[in-house]
Amino acid sequence: MNTSLPNNASSKSAGPAGTASSRVFEHLRKDLVGGRFVAGEKLAINALKERYEVGLSPLREALTKLAAYGLLVQENQRGFRVPKLSRDELEDIAQMRLEMEGMALERAIAHGDSLWEADLLAAAHRLKRADISLDKGEAWEHLHTQFHRTLVAPCGSVWLLRFIEQLHDQFDRYRRLGPKMPTIRQELDEQHHQLVELALQRDTQAARELMDDHIHKSYEVALKRYQAHV
Amino acid sequence: MNTSLPNNASSKSAGPAGTASSRVFEHLRKDLVGGRFVAGEKLAINALKERYEVGLSPLREALTKLAAYGLLVQENQRGFRVPKLSRDELEDIAQMRLEMEGMALERAIAHGDSLWEADLLAAAHRLKRADISLDKGEAWEHLHTQFHRTLVAPCGSVWLLRFIEQLHDQFDRYRRLGPKMPTIRQELDEQHHQLVELALQRDTQAARELMDDHIHKSYEVALKRYQAHV
């Protein structure tokens, strides 16, 4: 019923369903990506048990899974900790995003059908409409992720999509560092709009260049945030 | 102390150390990659408990981790199963290996120092010497993995290495399908040797082409095995 990682309770829109384990996984994942833990911090399992209102077993399963996913580090007999951040890693992640999302976009443009075009337009529209100041930007973040997901969806490679998702989460640990998000909304929206345009025109070359630029700008934001946060 | 996924007990050479959970994880991983489970099979947890001599908690943690890693599928409230194989997926994996290992090799050639050259020669030598008929080829398999790992090691991207590792495990599910391994040893050895040569000469272009060819040949073997197995 699923593809195993984002796991059960189909990715988004999950209602009350799913196992305790999968609920905690999602919740923790969001908290980690959203920067609600400080990098390097050691997790106090007992505290988490209360915070997320679960028993030990499902909690440990969630933590184990997050470690496999790369959002936690598990140390031999001393529990879990939040991975440190480093400039080197940020560059690694950004570089990888460049390569992989570029590749995916090219393939998506080659394979995407008209249903994709519709989805893409819809996702872009929703994103533009979203109020970034709403619930701490959570809603906007979700739509933003969704937009990028839609953009590369028909690339034809399950594994490529999987890696991109993972990198995106990693990247967001940097991009969402520190307080709120006084993003330069204007330029972002413009780029998203242009991306859709170029995708619809099947202008692979230009689309990829814009995507590179888009990721590069995100990288600069993330870097600034990282440097301010150190 | 580690990088979280291959997990504790540093990847290879693990002695008796590590938690029950990590031991089972490694053991199960090898069994899954080595084809000791049939694709699509549902895992009987109680049977596994006995087979691997662990309690429920560490076993479930190992299974959860393997699901996050992609070697198992977890279904909402009905346990774990071994992912099905498909020709489409095989092609996806092979294609991704092409891209990612090619990229990694280029970077490795650009960054690798003389220590790398030494490691590479050593790894190639050990591989050539290995007796493939020994313990069901396990020893050879390990050296083969190690060789490819060494080849791309200095690529400079932790994430790229991680993805490659993952793809390699996925690929091996196909390549090691069915009985034993009557590999055409000659040609493989020759290619490995040539790869080392070209890497040492820093001939990026030729090395990448050979790598492409090498992976492509592996793909053909894997495909044959897959088709025979269906």
Next chain:
DNA sequence: TTAGACAAGATAATCGATTTTTTAACCTAC
């Protein structure tokens, strides 16, 4: 003064039993 040993407390990992959910077999009503 400091390196090493030791013990007490804290934390991680594991176990055994319980609860929840699914599966499968059977039964009934149409």
Next chain:
DNA sequence: GTAGGTTAAAAAATCGATTATCTTGTCTAA
């Protein structure tokens, strides 16, 4: 005869308690 419903058995998921390991502070001996 089959769709729908009931229930017993099986399996998954979770809980509570136990065991093993690490951590910290203190003491001793060089």
